[in-house]
Amino acid sequence: MFKFWTVSVIFVFSYFIKSHECMKYSNYTLYRGMPVNEKHLEFFRNLSDMYDVNFWTPPGNLNKPVDFTIKPEDQAGFLKKADENGIYLSTIMRDIQRAFDKQTVRSYIRRNMESFNWQSYFRFKDIHNWLIDLQKMYPKELQLIEIGKSAEGRKMIAVKIILIGSKRRSTVIVEGGIHAREWISPAFVTFMIYKTITAPKSNDKEWKAVALTYEWYFLPVVNPDGYEYSHTEDRLWRKNRNDPSVDINRNFDTAFGTIGVSFQHQSDTYCGKHAFSEPEAMAMANFIKQRSKSLEYYISFHSYGQYMIIPYAHLTTHEDNYDEMKEIGKQVEKKISRRFNTKYLVGTAYDTVGYRTSGVSGCWVKKEFRVPYVLTFELRDDGESGFALPPEQILPTCQETMDGMKTLLTPRVARFQKLGPPDRLIDCQSRIVSNTIITICNMCLFLIVRFY
Numbered sequence: 001m002f003k004f005w006t007v008s009v010i011f012v013f014s015y016f017i018k019s020h021e022c023m024k025y026s027n028y029t030l031y032r033g034m035p036v037n038e039k040h041l042e043f044f045r046n047l048s049d050m051y052d053v054n055f056w057t058p059p060g061n062l063n064k065p066v067d068f069t070i071k072p073e074d075q076a077g078f079l080k081k082a083d084e085n086g087i088y089l090s091t092i093m094r095d096i097q098r099a100f101d102k103q104t105v106r107s108y109i110r111r112n113m114e115s116f117n118w119q120s121y122f123r124f125k126d127i128h129n130w131l132i133d134l135q136k137m138y139p140k141e142l143q144l145i146e147i148g149k150s151a152e153g154r155k156m157i158a159v160k161i162i163l164i165g166s167k168r169r170s171t172v173i174v175e176g177g178i179h180a181r182e183w184i185s186p187a188f189v190t191f192m193i194y195k196t197i198t199a200p201k202s203n204d205k206e207w208k209a210v211a212l213t214y215e216w217y218f219l220p221v222v223n224p225d226g227y228e229y230s231h232t233e234d235r236l237w238r239k240n241r242n243d244p245s246v247d248i249n250r251n252f253d254t255a256f257g258t259i260g261v262s263f264q265h266q267s268d269t270y271c272g273k274h275a276f277s278e279p280e281a282m283a284m285a286n287f288i289k290q291r292s293k294s295l296e297y298y299i300s301f302h303s304y305g306q307y308m309i310i311p312y313a314h315l316t317t318h319e320d321n322y323d324e325m326k327e328i329g330k331q332v333e334k335k336i337s338r339r340f341n342t343k344y345l346v347g348t349a350y351d352t353v354g355y356r357t358s359g360v361s362g363c364w365v366k367k368e369f370r371v372p373y374v375l376t377f378e379l380r381d382d383g384e385s386g387f388a389l390p391p392e393q394i395l396p397t398c399q400e401t402m403d404g405m406k407t408l409l410t411p412r413v414a415r416f417q418k419l420g421p422p423d424r425l426i427d428c429q430s431r432i433v434s435n436t437i438i439t440i441c442n443m444c445l446f447l448i449v450r451f452y
């Protein structure tokens with residue numbers, strides 16, 4: 001009798017588990033639009049009021065591509081409207097679900113390091129287990145730190161590496177997986193962890209020298225809830241899983257809520273009620289702050305577009321050591337392209353992707369702690385597959401990006417130095433204060449001149 005019930009219960013449960021269906025994107029087409037005049041831009045900005053549209057690249061400047069998918073039911077209506085408005089349109093993928101189905105996800109088998117690789121994508125739990133096993137293999141050099149918990153209570157993991165014989169010149173922090181659907185980002189960060197911990201035994205002299213230079217911290221998946229959700233429920237999920245869900249990379253305290261964000265809860269770029277409202281952003285901020293004194297490099301990984309983005313994302317002007325960063329970026333670009341001829345574009349967000357944003361992690365790190373080398377990568381590809389990057393491209397992406405890391409992280413000054421105080425980078429608040437001071441001075445001057 002007991003057995004019968006157990007079996008029945010298991011049967012019923014497995015039925016529910018099996019019948020649970022993840023959001024499918026069959027017949028969702030990926031379009032690329034090219035706005036060449038203001039009217040076109042307005043058309044794209046209006047799009048989400050009219051249709052169920054998911055932007056892969058939101059509208060920004062003129063002549064910058066806009067990538068998006070539209071629900072199959074809305075496609076006929078949309079194509080008619082686009083035609084009426086003289087929109088330049090091309091179809092990148094007719095059915096994005098087919099491309100998502102090709103993104104194989106494998107499991108990691110505990111203590112079998114070979115079962116983790118860069119030929120497939122991996123779930124959060126598998127990445128975590130692999131890291132635990134890596135720590136067991138290299139207990140003296142690699143350490144896992146729990147920096148906090150996500151909104152749904154998952155562990156936020158940092159990987160600390162100090163190799164034996166390391167010069168510990170300064171600190172490098174590498175961030176990945178802040179946007180859930182950008183699966184190549186955690187994949188690359190795990191590759192970089194692997195290359196760093198195995199550097200002493202490798203015959204790659206260039207990387208070995210770099211690996212022995214720094215104290216390393218890697219944050220491979222800073223949005224574990226969203227990452228899991230993009231595996232189990234909705235492949236195009238971007239934000240965290242708080243209620244309401246927030247774009248963690250709009251939740252930092254630089255020009256918070258000013259540009260390139262939304263205050264509507266359902267928006268993909270909802271920035272939250274206030275800066276650091278999100279547990280993930282708060283945990284990152286505390287963690288970074290504790291290591292900020294020696295922090296020389298902060299590198300974050302996103303996809304897609306093949307851009308190297310220099311702070312500040314909310315400005316059109318070039319601030320701080322922009323010129324030096326641009327020069328470094330060009331060298332990195334050259335190095336990356338040598339392997340597979342992958343091309344990158346270097347500049348601010350405004351210069352590259354063509355739109356401005358605020359509340360971005362790297363910008364906050366640079367502004368707050370005067371960290372000299374802050375760079376955001378938008379990894380492969382340039383739009384052919386977008387977030388549906390095929391697994392065959394994971395390893396090549398990792399290899400070429402590691403080439404770039406060698407150039408980026410080779411020290412160019414003898415001693416680590418922080419940036420000086422901000423030049424023209426004045427917050428709104430201090431601008432009000434300085435304007436007030438100027439006004440008072442002018443009034444005094446006026447009174448002096450008048451009554452002298």
Ligand SMILES: *[C@@H]1O[C@H](CO)[C@@H](O)[C@H](O)[C@H]1NC(C)=O
Nearest residue numbers: 024025026027028072095097
């Ligand atoms: C997708 O479109 C094809 C061709 O129009 C149709 O046969 C198929 O049923 C559609 N699939 C779904 C899941 O709607």
Ligand SMILES: *[C@@H]1O[C@H](CO)[C@@H](O)[C@H](O)[C@H]1NC(C)=O
Nearest residue numbers: 039040042043044045046085
């Ligand atoms: C965009 O929306 C506004 C306000 O709803 C409307 O006035 C304008 O004509 C629309 N523009 C285009 C190009 O559809």
Ligand SMILES: [Zn+2]
Nearest residue numbers: 179182302303
């Ligand atoms: Zn991103």
